[in-house]
Amino acid sequence: MRSLPLLPVALCLASAPALAAPSAVKLSWASADAATTMAMSWVTPTDLPSTIEYGVQSTSEHMLTGPAAALIDGIGWFHELELSGLMPNTTYRYRVGSAGDWSPEYTFKTAPNDGCTPFAFVSLGDARSQDSRGPSLNWSSIHTEAEAAGAEFFLNGGDLVREGNDIAQWAQWLQDSEMVNPRRPMMPAMGNHDDGPGDGNSANYNRLFVLPTNPVTGTEDYYSFVYNNVVVFSLSTQTFEDWTAQMQWLTNVAAQHPDKWKIAFFHHPVYTTQTALFGISVGHGPNEKGQNAFYAPAFDAAGIDIVVQSHNHIYERFLPLRFDPNDLDNGQQVAQYGNGPGEGRLYVVSGGSGAFLDPLIEGQFQDFGVGSTVRSKDHHFIRIAVAGNTLHYQAIRTNAGNTSGGGTVIDDLTLARPGQDPCIQPGDPDMDMDGYPASIDCNDQVFDINPGATEICGNAIDENCDGTAEPCPPPPVDMDGDGSPAGTDCDDTNPNRYPEHPEVECDGIDNDCDCRADTNGDGIFCGPGDANVDESPEACGLGSACSSIAVSCLGDECVCRDQ
Structure with missing residues (x-):
C-alpha cells in the first residue's frame, strides 16, 4: 500500500506537501438541487476526520464533520461530504481537512433559483x-x-483517462484538475475508457466522484x-x-x-x-x-x-x-x-x-x-449562457x-423560447433580444454584447460588459516545430521529443514526455523517482523526488515500474 499523498509534478520534478494536508479537492453536486447543496471530496495521506468549515463572510461560521474516509489504494484516504440548507445564488468560503492540516481557503457559489438570473x-x-x-x-x-x-x-x-481500471491514471487526473476543481463543480458522464475495474459503485469512476x-x-x-x-x-x-x-x-x-x-x-x-x-x-x-x-x-x-x-x-x-x-x-x-x-x-x-x-x-x-x-x-x-427564455450557444x-492559437469562436447560435419572456419586466425592454434587459445590458442594440457574452480578444470591443476590451495573448511558442507548443512539450528545442512521439528503446531519451526512459534497453523504464536517470531510484521518504504515480515503493526504496 502506498502511503504518500499525491505529489504535484511539473514535468519530471516533484515536491512533497505537508504531512497530512488535503489535496485533490473537488466540487460537485450529490443531489438534484444545485441551489441549496454542494458536495466536496478530497484526499489525505492518513486517516483523518472529514471536516468542512464554511461561511459567507468567514470559514469560521459553520463546521460539518461527516463519515469516515475510505482508503483507496494508489490515491489515499478519500473524504466526501455534502452541505445542505445553503442560500441560493450565494458565494461561500470554505476549507476542508482537520485541525492543523487544512486545505487552502476556496470559494464556491450556489445556483440561483429564480429562473431569471443569467x-x-x-x-x-x-x-x-x-x-x-x-x-x-x-x-x-x-x-x-x-x-x-x-x-x-x-x-x-x-x-477523462485512458484506462479507468488503472488507479494511477485517476490520481494523475485529480492532480491535473486541481487548479479548477476546488472552485467549479465538475459533473461527468462515463466514457468507454473510464470504466472499471468493476461496474457500478465498484468502478474507480464511481468511487472518486460524488454525484446524484x-x-x-x-x-x-x-x-x-x-x-x-x-x-x-x-x-x-x-x-x-x-x-x-x-x-x-x-x-x-x-x-x-x-x-x-x-x-x-x-x-x-x-x-x-x-x-x-x-x-x-x-x-x-x-x-x-x-x-x-x-x-x-x-x-x-x-x-x-x-x-x-x-x-x-x-x-x-x-x-x-x-x-x-x-x-x-x-x-x-x-x-x-x-x-x-x-x-x-x-x-x-x-x-x-x-x-x-x-x-x-x-x-x-x-x-x-x-x-x-x-x-x-x-x-x-462549448459555452452555454442562459438568460430567461434565451440560450446562447458557442463552441470556442x-x-x-492548437498551434494556430485559440480564443476564437468555431460556432455560434442562439435559441429562444416563443412568447413573452417572464424575466423581462415592463418598462425594462430587451431591444436586441439577447436575454439581458437594458437595465443590465451595456449595449442593448447589439445582440452579441451583454454581461453573459464571451469576450473575443483583440477586436477592441467589450463584449461581456466588464469595462475592458481584452487583448489577445501571444500565440503559443513551438520553437522546434514539432506541433507541440512549449506549454505541453517537455523539450521545445528537440523535435524528437513531444507527448505523442513513440518511445524509442535504448536511446536514453524520454521521447514521449512521460518522464520515463529506457536507458539500457532492458524494458525497465525509470520515472520521476529516478531523478538522475541511472535506473537506481532514490529513497522513498518525504521530500524526495519519488512520485507515487510513476513508480512503486517497496519499504523505503523506490522501484521503477517494469513496463
Missing part, C-alpha cells in the same frame, strides 16, 4: 492521453481556459440535476444498457420541469459523422451501442433542447434533427430547433478537451451525417493544443 456553464469531453499517463498534457490548460470563459460549472462527456444517484440502478452512472431554469441529464451509454428503463426515467424527470431548458449529455453519439481514410473507418459511428431507437424518440418526446455527445475527437454540430425510424443512424432534418411539435434537437459532438484529434472531419471526401453543418478538428469547449477554440 449564468453560463461549459461542456467538454475526451481529455484522455494516448498512454498510461491518464489525462492528456493539454487537459489542465484547457480546463483553466474554460473556467476563464465564465463557467459556473462543468459538464464532462467522458474519457438514480432510482433505477441506485448508482451514479446516470443522474439529473437542476441549475436555475435548466435541467441537466447525464446519461450512461457505457453501463446499465437497459435503454427502456433509462429513458422512462428521463421522461419522468423532464415532465416535472415543463418550462425549463433541458440538456442531455453522454459519451457514445446518437448521430455523428464516422470519418474514413481510403474507405477504412477511422472515427466511431453513430448508434454504436444500439441506443438510438430508445434515446432519439425519448429526446423528442421529452423536449430535450441540446444533446451533447463525445467519443469522436472532433467538433460537429447538426441542423435540427428528429428521430427517423427508417434510418437509425441518421436523424430526420426539420426546419427549426425547439421543443415544440415537429421541432428538432440540437445534436453536437464535442470530444476536443485534450485527446488526439481527428483531422479527417474537415476533409472534403467524408460521408457526412444528415444535417452535419459545422465541423472542426481543433481542441475546444482553445489556446492549449
Whole structure:
C-alpha cells in the first residue's frame, strides 16, 4: 500500500506537501438541487476526520464533520461530504481537512433559483492521453481556459483517462484538475475508457466522484440535476444498457420541469459523422451501442433542447434533427430547433478537451451525417449562457493544443423560447433580444454584447460588459516545430521529443514526455523517482523526488515500474 499523498509534478520534478494536508479537492453536486447543496471530496495521506468549515463572510461560521474516509489504494484516504440548507445564488468560503492540516481557503457559489438570473456553464469531453499517463498534457490548460470563459460549472462527456481500471491514471487526473476543481463543480458522464475495474459503485469512476444517484440502478452512472431554469441529464451509454428503463426515467424527470431548458449529455453519439481514410473507418459511428431507437424518440418526446455527445475527437454540430425510424443512424432534418411539435434537437459532438484529434472531419471526401453543418478538428469547449427564455450557444477554440492559437469562436447560435419572456419586466425592454434587459445590458442594440457574452480578444470591443476590451495573448511558442507548443512539450528545442512521439528503446531519451526512459534497453523504464536517470531510484521518504504515480515503493526504496 502506498502511503504518500499525491505529489504535484511539473514535468519530471516533484515536491512533497505537508504531512497530512488535503489535496485533490473537488466540487460537485450529490443531489438534484444545485441551489441549496454542494458536495466536496478530497484526499489525505492518513486517516483523518472529514471536516468542512464554511461561511459567507468567514470559514469560521459553520463546521460539518461527516463519515469516515475510505482508503483507496494508489490515491489515499478519500473524504466526501455534502452541505445542505445553503442560500441560493450565494458565494461561500470554505476549507476542508482537520485541525492543523487544512486545505487552502476556496470559494464556491450556489445556483440561483429564480429562473431569471443569467449564468453560463461549459461542456467538454475526451481529455484522455494516448498512454498510461491518464489525462492528456493539454487537459489542465484547457480546463483553466474554460473556467476563464465564465463557467459556473462543468459538464464532462467522458474519457477523462485512458484506462479507468488503472488507479494511477485517476490520481494523475485529480492532480491535473486541481487548479479548477476546488472552485467549479465538475459533473461527468462515463466514457468507454473510464470504466472499471468493476461496474457500478465498484468502478474507480464511481468511487472518486460524488454525484446524484438514480432510482433505477441506485448508482451514479446516470443522474439529473437542476441549475436555475435548466435541467441537466447525464446519461450512461457505457453501463446499465437497459435503454427502456433509462429513458422512462428521463421522461419522468423532464415532465416535472415543463418550462425549463433541458440538456442531455453522454459519451457514445446518437448521430455523428464516422470519418474514413481510403474507405477504412477511422472515427466511431453513430448508434454504436444500439441506443438510438430508445434515446432519439425519448429526446423528442421529452423536449430535450441540446444533446451533447463525445467519443469522436472532433467538433460537429447538426441542423435540427428528429428521430427517423427508417434510418437509425441518421436523424430526420426539420426546419427549426425547439421543443415544440415537429421541432428538432440540437445534436453536437464535442470530444476536443485534450485527446488526439481527428483531422479527417474537415476533409472534403467524408460521408457526412444528415444535417452535419459545422465541423472542426481543433481542441475546444462549448459555452452555454442562459438568460430567461434565451440560450446562447458557442463552441470556442482553445489556446492549449492548437498551434494556430485559440480564443476564437468555431460556432455560434442562439435559441429562444416563443412568447413573452417572464424575466423581462415592463418598462425594462430587451431591444436586441439577447436575454439581458437594458437595465443590465451595456449595449442593448447589439445582440452579441451583454454581461453573459464571451469576450473575443483583440477586436477592441467589450463584449461581456466588464469595462475592458481584452487583448489577445501571444500565440503559443513551438520553437522546434514539432506541433507541440512549449506549454505541453517537455523539450521545445528537440523535435524528437513531444507527448505523442513513440518511445524509442535504448536511446536514453524520454521521447514521449512521460518522464520515463529506457536507458539500457532492458524494458525497465525509470520515472520521476529516478531523478538522475541511472535506473537506481532514490529513497522513498518525504521530500524526495519519488512520485507515487510513476513508480512503486517497496519499504523505503523506490522501484521503477517494469513496463
